[in-house]
Amino acid sequence: MPSKDKKQWQRDTLEPSVKRFPERREKFQTDSGLDIDPLYSPEDLQAQGLDYDKDLGYPGEFPYTRGVQPNTYRGRVWTMRQYSGYGTAADTNERFRYLLDQGQTGLSIAFDLPTQIGYDSDHLLAKGEVGKVGVPICSLEDMETLFDQIPMDKVSTSMTINATASLLLCFYIAAAKKQGVSQEQISGTVQNDILKEYIARGTYAYPPRPSMRLVVDVFKYCAENVPKWNTISISGYHMREAGATAVQELAFTFSNAIAYVQAALDAGLKIDDFGPRLSFFFVAQNNLFEEVAKFRAARRMWARIMKERFGAKDPRSMMLRFHTQTAGVSLTAQQPDNNLIRCTIQALSAILGGSQSLHVNSRDEALALPSEESVQLSLRTQQILAFESGAADVVDPLGGSYYIESLTNELEAKALEYIQRIDDMGGSVAAIEQGFQVREIGDAAYQHRQEVESGERTIVGVNRFTTEEPPIEGLMRVNEEAARIQVERLERLRLKRDNGAVKSALERLEQVAQTDENTVPAILECVESYCTLGEICQVLRGVFGEQEGAFTF
Amino acid sequence: MRDNDRPIRVLVAKPGLDGHDRGAKVIARALRDAGMEVIYTGIRQSPQMITQAAAQEDVDVIGMSILSGAHLEILPEIMSLLRDQGMDDVLVVVGGIIPEVDRQPLKDIGISEVFGPGTSTGAIVEFIRDSVNQRAGA
Numbered sequence: 001m002p003s004k005d006k007k008q009w010q011r012d013t014l015e016p017s018v019k020r021f022p023e024r025r026e027k028f029q030t031d032s033g034l035d036i037d038p039l040y041s042p043e044d045l046q047a048q049g050l051d052y053d054k055d056l057g058y059p060g061e062f063p064y065t066r067g068v069q070p071n072t073y074r075g076r077v078w079t080m081r082q083y084s085g086y087g088t089a090a091d092t093n094e095r096f097r098y099l100l101d102q103g104q105t106g107l108s109i110a111f112d113l114p115t116q117i118g119y120d121s122d123h124l125l126a127k128g129e130v131g132k133v134g135v136p137i138c139s140l141e142d143m144e145t146l147f148d149q150i151p152m153d154k155v156s157t158s159m160t161i162n163a164t165a166s167l168l169l170c171f172y173i174a175a176a177k178k179q180g181v182s183q184e185q186i187s188g189t190v191q192n193d194i195l196k197e198y199i200a201r202g203t204y205a206y207p208p209r210p211s212m213r214l215v216v217d218v219f220k221y222c223a224e225n226v227p228k229w230n231t232i233s234i235s236g237y238h239m240r241e242a243g244a245t246a247v248q249e250l251a252f253t254f255s256n257a258i259a260y261v262q263a264a265l266d267a268g269l270k271i272d273d274f275g276p277r278l279s280f281f282f283v284a285q286n287n288l289f290e291e292v293a294k295f296r297a298a299r300r301m302w303a304r305i306m307k308e309r310f311g312a313k314d315p316r317s318m319m320l321r322f323h324t325q326t327a328g329v330s331l332t333a334q335q336p337d338n339n340l341i342r343c344t345i346q347a348l349s350a351i352l353g354g355s356q357s358l359h360v361n362s363r364d365e366a367l368a369l370p371s372e373e374s375v376q377l378s379l380r381t382q383q384i385l386a387f388e389s390g391a392a393d394v395v396d397p398l399g400g401s402y403y404i405e406s407l408t409n410e411l412e413a414k415a416l417e418y419i420q421r422i423d424d425m426g427g428s429v430a431a432i433e434q435g436f437q438v439r440e441i442g443d444a445a446y447q448h449r450q451e452v453e454s455g456e457r458t459i460v461g462v463n464r465f466t467t468e469e470p471p472i473e474g475l476m477r478v479n480e481e482a483a484r485i486q487v488e489r490l491e492r493l494r495l496k497r498d499n500g501a502v503k504s505a506l507e508r509l510e511q512v513a514q515t516d517e518n519t520v521p522a523i524l525e526c527v528e529s530y531c532t533l534g535e536i537c538q539v540l541r542g543v544f545g546e547q548e549g550a551f552t553f
Numbered sequence: 554m555r556d557n558d559r560p561i562r563v564l565v566a567k568p569g570l571d572g573h574d575r576g577a578k579v580i581a582r583a584l585r586d587a588g589m590e591v592i593y594t595g596i597r598q599s600p601q602m603i604t605q606a607a608a609q610e611d612v613d614v615i616g617m618s619i620l621s622g623a624h625l626e627i628l629p630e631i632m633s634l635l636r637d638q639g640m641d642d643v644l645v646v647v648g649g650i651i652p653e654v655d656r657q658p659l660k661d662i663g664i665s666e667v668f669g670p671g672t673s674t675g676a677i678v679e680f681i682r683d684s685v686n687q688r689a690g691a
Contacts (some may be wrong), residue, residue, distance in 0.1 A: 113570035115622060117597075125599065128626025129570050200574015202596050244577045328574070333670040366670045367652050370620070442578055449579045453673050462671045471653035478622065482592070549595035553578040 006043045030290040032245035034410050040402035042110040050411045055300065056405075059395045065296050065305040065408070066396040068355045070321035073392035078111060078350075079357035080382045082143040083325065085110030086369055087482040090146035092135040098372065102379055108359060109146070110134035111168070116203040118164050118537030121486045130483035133369075134160075136424040138490050142177055143171040157188035158233070158357075163205035165192035166520055167217050167536055170527040174228070189279055189323075190231035192218055195256040195428055198237050198547070200242040201436040205537060206447035208429050210544035214519060216267045218377060219274045223521035231274065233323060235281040235323045239437070241329050243445025246294045247411055249282065251418030252428075252437050254301055256523060258419070259428040261310055271310050275317025277359040284346040284353075285327045291346070292398050293407035295353025300324070301412055324350035325359040333366040335461035343379050349393045352398055359383060384485060391537050393447075398465065406459075410543060435552060442553065488534065504530040506539050514541040561685050566594040566603045568631065570658075571621035576648060580616060584681070585673035593604040598625060602635040607643060613685050616677075619649040624659065632662045639683050648672065 004007035011358035020488065028036040037044070049057075057063055061069035065359040069075070082099055084107075085092045096107055111134040113162045114126035119132045130136050137143055152175065168188050171185045197204040206213065215232065222231045236244070236253035241543045244252065257278070264274055284291050306312040326346040331339045340363050347360045361380040361457035362370030370378070386392050398404045425431045432438075458464045505526040512522040519540075525538050565581040567574055572595055585591045592610050594603065607615050615635075621688065628647065635643060647659060648668040655666045666680055 113572075117570055119570075125570060125597070128623030129621055132573075134620040159670055197572075200572075202574065203570075243579075261641075331670075367650060442582075445575050446582050449674065450565075453675060463673075475652050475654075536638070549597055551593050551595045553581040553591075553593045 008040045031287045032247040040406050044402055044406045050405055060253055063300045064319055066298040066399050068321060072354055072395040075307040077386040077392050078355055079106040080104050080370040080379060081106040081108045081357045081359055082375055082379060083110050083359050084109040087131045088486050089135055089486060091479060093146050093148050102376060104379060106156045111161055113135045115533060116161060120532050121490055122536030123534055130486055131478055132297060136486050137171060139493055139530055140171055141173050141493055141525050143175040147175055152179050152268055153181040153185045160191050160491045162191050162194050162197050163203055165190040166214055166523055167533055170524040174527050178517045179499045187228035190232050192232040193235045195239055195259060198432045201238040206544040207547045208432060216264050217520050219264050220269060220518055223273045228392045230279040231277045232277045233281045237281050237283045237325055239441060240283045244441045244449060245305050245444050246290055247414040248299055248440060250415035253424040255419050255428040271312045272314035272317050276308060276314060280322035282322055282324055283327050284324050284350040286393055288349050289404060290407060291349035292352045293404050293411055294406045297412040312375055321356045324355040327449050328361055331361060331366040332462050336363045339363040340462050347385055351385055364472060364475055371381055371476040374546045388450055407409045426469045501529040502531050505531055506535060509537050513540055561589045562612040563589050563591050563616055564607050564610055565591055565611045565616045566598050567596040568598050568617055568619055568627045569621055569623045570597055571619055572596050573620045576608060577618040580674060588679040599683040600634055603631055604638060608638060614644045614681055617647050625653055625655060627633055628659060629662050
């Protein structure tokens with residue numbers, strides 16, 4: 001007799017079998033600690049009250065759970081965008097042109113730490129860091145070199161830049177102008193997500209509140225002048241890399257997003273004027289199904305937040321568009337070729353989850369920046385997924401899976417609880433000031449580590465299935481001369497520019513920063529007068545103050 | 554000279570501009586859970602800030618985490634500051650994204666151990682305990 005329902009199946013069929021053949025673990029859980037049943041059925045979705053029209057709908061329609069585009073990748077596959085930058089602007093220009101030749105469809109600039117924090121390459125604190133994790137861009141001249149022979153009206157560019165986002169956007173606008181490309185024509189994204197820098201990534205410069213104003217200045221300027229630019233990429237990626245669970249990734253990302261939207265509304269912007277230009281950035285981690293469910297839950301949550309909480313009317317304001325990167329923390333130094341397999345599974349989750357653009361990490365990145373050869377493999381991974389796997393041929397392939405839908409519901413519910421807690425604390429900025437997110441993430445990271453050390457969590461090649469092996473060869477090394485070349489270039493620039501114009505542009509910026517006026521036009525004027533990044537940030541540090549670090553762990 | 558009865562004191566530091574502090578914080582907690590007294594500097598520490606904190610806190614160990622690739626520029630400066638201040642007896646260990654070929658050069662300037670990705674916190678605790686006890690006994 002077949003079972004009438006799941007309960008009966010569990011009692012009559014499953015349990016006797018488990019008694020004879022015990023399960024591998026006492027309890028199965030996702031990375032976020034959600035309990036996993038042995039099986040999901042229509043009864044689970046019924047119990048959760050899933051309503052197809054209300055909760056899923058059709059792709060391209062509210063609440064966009066199944067996708068923001070009606071046909072997702074059948075028209076155009078996702079943008080293949082490998083994050084890249086090192087050495088000097090000239091070195092990175094060469095890598096960019098190589099990647100475009102290999103079939104990459106968008107650029108993604110990695111800046112070095114001094115550029116991200118607002119120090120010129122010759123600043124005392126820049127020692128050892130110039131050109132290491134990205135490219136140094138100290139002036140318009142560097143940006144011109146970076147885009148030499150790359151048509152800025154054709155390529156879309158993502159810039160991972162936060163504290164200094166408006167500056168780098170101005171460098172980009174000014175460099176495009178020199179190519180004869182207007183600011184109306186350029187397209188791309190600035191990360192411009194300062195809140196997660198205090199929570200996880202650490203490249204802040206000023207305290208949170210003045211930083212929020214700089215973020216909103218970009219929203220405002222772009223709404224009026226740079227219509228094809230994504231003014232922010234609200235990022236869960238780095239918080240997850242720092243140890244957050246998938247639930248925390250969703251919750252902290254959206255509570256930050258809520259803070260940005262509220263700040264923009266408070267500054268007098270209208271929701272549908274800037275809403276369509278907000279974009280997101282998530283990680284693709286190892287737990288394939290939880291990640292797919294996370295992306296789907298994210299789309300539904302954002303649509304509802306924008307519509308119900310903020311009263312957006314334009315459907316484009318409700319559509320969650322996001323970039324995905326595979327998980328850097330999941331890469332192992334041991335048996336590095338295994339990383340190719342991890343990256344492929346993670347990338348597949350992004351595709352099954354309907355990501356608009358993707359970066360796939362490389363096998364050697366637990367030890368160094370990726371070599372050209374390993375970056376090519378990452379790009380090939382994307383191309384195989386796009387053109388051979390069939391995963392891109394149908395919209396939301398896992399939609400309707402009892403398990404996926406159930407996980408989507410659970411992740412959403414848990415994340416909403418967290419968002420409520422943050423709302424009760426006075427919102428994301430207040431929670432950050434109280435150290436809430438940092439503590440939560442720190443706890444999750446430590447718990448994860450303990451699970452690895454106890455063997456409860458397997459990492460192949462690290463705590464199980466280990467082998468002795470020789471160190472990996474052919475690692476990338478940044479040109480040792482890069483820092484010296486960069487500093488000399490900067491010194492020459494300071495001599496040859498019109499230093500009178502520099503001085504008056506910086507004075508003008510200082511005045512503007514002290515009022516409520518938008519800072520972007522004044523920064524653009526500085527940039528076009530060849531003020532350096534460090535000089536501009538020095539002025540803003542003077543007005544806004546400097547953010548102190550935290551010592552808790 | 555270290556008093557053998559007091560717990561091992563460790564300064565966990567993040568030199569340079571690198572903000573990746575997950576590893577540093579996890580190690581700090583693990584050392585504390587293993588009974589050591591841990592002071593964490595936070596991110597963005599200059600060599601002077603680190604050696605000053607080490608002197609003020611009278612630590613037995615400095616553990617530094619660096620993932621930005623700036624290790625060969627920053628760490629020699631810290632080691633020479635420690636020597637200048639007569640703090641050669643402090644045990645210095647490092648972790649992060651450090652390629653194999655850079656490990657011996659770092660040991661040559663007095664860094665006792667370089668822990669790569671995937672090292673268990675248990676192994677780090679054990680190394681620190683053994684090394685500090687050996688030094689105290691010497």
